[in-house]
Amino acid sequence: MLNSLKVAVTALALSVAAAPVIAQTVDLRFVNRSGQNVVALQTSASSNPNWEADLFQGRVLGPGQTFSLRINRLADCSYDVRALLANGVWSTGTFDICSTTTINIR
DSSP states (O other): OOSOOOEEEEOOSOSSOOOOOTTEEEEEEEEEOSSSOEEEEEEEETTOSSOOOOSSTTOOBOTTOEEEEEEEEEOOSEEEEEEEETTSOEEEEEEETTSOOEEEEO
């Protein structure tokens, strides 16, 4: 197993990064490509020093499964994402979610 796991991004939407737009709604899809269960998922605007609550709230995302998230009233396109894998390793990354619709967890 790799010591370092990371969140990889697949940009499916815009080819040019969009500027932050207040009140924009963004739909994201997280795909578990890690080969193990994801037991927690947290996001936060990069400008926020704190993580939001666990989006799974006790649920598990199995290998190959997807999780959809809608963020309303988006004011910052730069978002931090972290996923806790079953082996206790946090997989983290920062993404421009105004131009990304799918985030692969690896």
